[in-house]
Structure formats: structure tokens, C-alpha cells
Amino acid sequence: MARVRMADVAAQVGVSTKTVSNVINGTGWVGDTVRAQVLAAIDELGYRPNLAARQLRGGSSGFLGLCVPNLREPYFAEFASEFVDAAQARGLTVLVTQSKGVRSVESAMLEGEDLPALDGLVLSALALTPDDIAARRSTVPLVLIGEQGESLASETVAHVGPDNAAAAEAATRFLLADGRRRIAAIGLQHSAFDGTARVRSEGYRRALAAAGIPLDPALLVEVDRYNRAEGSSAVEGLIAAGIEFDGVFCFNDTLAFGALHTLGMHGISVPGQVRVVGYDNIEESKYTIPPLTTVDPGVASASPLILDLLAGPASRRRGHITVPFALIER
Numbered sequence: 001m002a003r004v005r006m007a008d009v010a011a012q013v014g015v016s017t018k019t020v021s022n023v024i025n026g027t028g029w030v031g032d033t034v035r036a037q038v039l040a041a042i043d044e045l046g047y048r049p050n051l052a053a054r055q056l057r058g059g060s061s062g063f064l065g066l067c068v069p070n071l072r073e074p075y076f077a078e079f080a081s082e083f084v085d086a087a088q089a090r091g092l093t094v095l096v097t098q099s100k101g102v103r104s105v106e107s108a109m110l111e112g113e114d115l116p117a118l119d120g121l122v123l124s125a126l127a128l129t130p131d132d133i134a135a136r137r138s139t140v141p142l143v144l145i146g147e148q149g150e151s152l153a154s155e156t157v158a159h160v161g162p163d164n165a166a167a168a169e170a171a172t173r174f175l176l177a178d179g180r181r182r183i184a185a186i187g188l189q190h191s192a193f194d195g196t197a198r199v200r201s202e203g204y205r206r207a208l209a210a211a212g213i214p215l216d217p218a219l220l221v222e223v224d225r226y227n228r229a230e231g232s233s234a235v236e237g238l239i240a241a242g243i244e245f246d247g248v249f250c251f252n253d254t255l256a257f258g259a260l261h262t263l264g265m266h267g268i269s270v271p272g273q274v275r276v277v278g279y280d281n282i283e284e285s286k287y288t289i290p291p292l293t294t295v296d297p298g299v300a301s302a303s304p305l306i307l308d309l310l311a312g313p314a315s316r317r318r319g320h321i322t323v324p325f326a327l328i329e330r
Contacts (some may be wrong), residue, residue: 004047012041024091039089061117064310066096067109068124069146073226074254074282076124079145079299083122086303092119103127112138120310125149126195133157141310141317145302148195150320158317160306162297162325164196168203170327171249171277171295176211178275180247183208184219186234186259187226187251196226200251200279218243226251231258239266246274253278253285256292264289281328291330298323 006024010017015034022030023038030038041047064087068076076098084094095115099105106125110132112118121138124146133152136142144152144159153159175183185204189197201220208215221238223230231250235258238245250256256278263270270276270290278285281296302323309317 004045006047008045009038009041009047012045013037061119062092063116063118064092064094065109065112065115065118065121065123065140066094067099067106067122068096069099069101069126071096071098074284075252075280078282079302082299083303083306086307090307092307099126101126107132110136110138110142112140120307122306122310123149125152128152130154141314143306143309143317145306146195147199150199151195153318153320155318156314158309159320160302160309160323161320162323164199164297165203165206167279167295167297167325167327168200168249168251169207170203170325171279172204172207173211174293174327174329175247175249175275175277176207176213178247178271180275181213182216182219182245183247183249184221184234184238184243184245185249185251186221186223186231186255188220188222189224190222196251204249219245223255227254228258228261231255232262233258235259235262248274248276250276250278253280253282253292253294256294257284257288260288260292285328286330293330294328296326296328298325 278294
């Protein structure tokens with residue numbers, strides 16, 4: 001069977017090959033209706049861009065790299081899925097891997113070691129330092145994500161994400177507005193990888209201070225990892241210690257799932273006696289009992305913005321670039 005060409009897609013829709021190219025590469029301006037028609041024709045005809053030819057013509061491989069700490073964590077899995085979908089809509093292929101926060105793995109990704117030619121790299125780093133970023137030799141466009149990555153942003157490297165402290169403050173204010181005054185914060189950490197805990201704790205503290213509520217150290221719960229088991233153990237510890245609490249702000253949704261489980265096991269009604277708020281708005285949060293109120297960190301808007309940054313001039317890839325967050329009440 002003859003290979004489907006870009007010209008075949010153009011003929012099917014009745015547009016120029018340049019228009020098809022613009023849709024595939026995310027360049028130029030194409031109206032929504034025509035874009036949808038081109039994408040439908042690509043799908044119907046089974047057109048696949050010739051990546052080797054593309055690289056020869058314009059020095060572009062059509063490949064992007066995405067490295068996150070752990071694909072077993074639902075937030076990163078859902079972010080990867082969203083980002084891959086957005087990239088595929090532009091005719092790009094994403095190579096996805098995980099670092100587990102291992103410095104050597106993150107360093108290798110940063111320099112593109114043992115990887116095919118990439119048009120861009122998206123990295124959620126845990127172990128790297130600003131010095132590592134400054135010493136980077138690779139010229140592949142780089143965008144950082146994740147709370148730890150925000151501290152690595154500079155005048156030459158961009159970080160994309162929400163204002164985490166403001167989002168955590170909004171989550172805590174929601175509990176305060178619901179009449180909760182003894183709000184536990186689950187997710188504190190004191191380690192080299194405490195970026196998430198640091199900024200979300202800051203927002204929690206700001207909300208309490210604004211409401212005139214003294215910070216109670218007994219309500220600050222440390223965890224080793226952000227998973228269900230740790231969230232469950234955190235609430236179990238509060239109950240066993242006889243610490244009164246009527247609200248819980250968990251620093252991610254999987255901690256919240258564990259918290260909800262233990263509250264249920266102890267017959268504590270949610271949200272009657274204790275209200276729980278999470279962070280990340282992963283899909284499972286819709287289906288807990290009761291459904292979980294959570295912070296949506298703006299993943300849907302982050303993906304196209306990151307792709308634009310990778311494809312655009314280097315002058316745009318600098319500093320922290322904020323995407324909007326939203327509190328999803330359930």
C-alpha cells in the first residue's frame with residue numbers, strides 16, 4: 001500500500017499542504033473548523049509524518065522527552081496522558097520516562113544522554129540543583145514542571161505551574177469558610193525533596209494567620225511519601241493521640257484517599273464531623289465516598305502552554321510561568 005502523503009490529506013480537505021503542515025506542527029494560524037477537518041482526515045487516511053524527512057528539512061525530529069518522578073503516582077500518570085494527547089494533536093511523539101528522584105537519572109535526562117534527537121524536554125526534577133541547571137550543556141529546549149522545579153527556574157530556564165502556595169491557601173480558606181477551626185495539614189516533609197511540602201505548608205499557614213487562628217504544631221503531620229498508606233497512617237496517628245480536628249488539608253489527593261479510608265473505618269462522618277480537601281484533582285477524586293473537594297492545578301492549560309514554549313523562541317523560556325488553579329468543590 002502506498003504511503004499516505006501530506007498532499008493526500010490536503011486534497012481530502014481541500015486545503016493547501018501548508019495548512020496541513022501548520023496543523024501538524026502547531027505553526028501559523030488555522031481556524032478551528034479547518035483544523036478539525038485536517039485532524040479528521042489525518043485519522044481517516046492514516047497519515048503519519050515522515051519524521052526522518054522532517055528532521056532533514058528543518059532540523060526537527062518530532063520527538064519530545066517527558067521525565068517525571070514516578071508514573072505510579074496518579075497525578076504524574078494523568079499529566080503524562082494529557083501532555084501526550086496535546087503533543088499528538090500537533091504531530092509530535094513524546095518519549096516518557098520516570099526518574100524516581102534519582103540524581104543520576106535526572107542528570108542524564110537533562111543532558112539527553114542515550115536519547116534520540118529531541119525537539120524539547122519537559123522535566124519534573126527532585127534531585128537537581130540550580131548549579132546543575134546552570135551547567136547544562138545540552139541545547140535542547142527545556143521546560144521544568146513540579147514544585148521542586150520552580151526553585152530551579154532562572155533567566156534562561158522556564159518553569160510552568162500554578163501558584164502552589166496560593167492554591168494551598170485557597171484550599172485551607174475553603175475549610176475555614178465551612179466553619180472548620182482545627183484543620184490538620186497532612187504532607188509535611190523535612191528532606192531534600194520537600195518542595196511540595198514547603199509551598200503547600202506556606203499556603204496553609206497564610207490562611208490560618210489571615211483568619212487569626214494560631215498554628216498548632218500538633219496538627220502538622222509529616223509523611224515519608226505522598227500515598228494512601230501515609231494518608232491513612234497520618235489520620236490514625238491523630239486519632240490515637242486524641243488530637244481534636246474537624247478539617248484535613250492533604251497535600252495531594254492520594255494522601256486524602258488514605259485519610260478518607262481511615263476516617264470511615266473509625267465511623268467518623270465526612271464531611272459532617274471532619275471535612276477533607278485534597279490537591280491535584282486526579283480522576284479518582286470524583287468517585288470517592290464522599291467525592292473529594294480538591295485543587296485543580298491547571299494541567300489542561302499547562303500542556304499547550306509548555307508545547308508553545310518549547311516551539312517558540314528561547315527568550316520566552318525563562319522564570320516561573322503561572323497557570324491558573326481552581327478549587328473543585330464536591
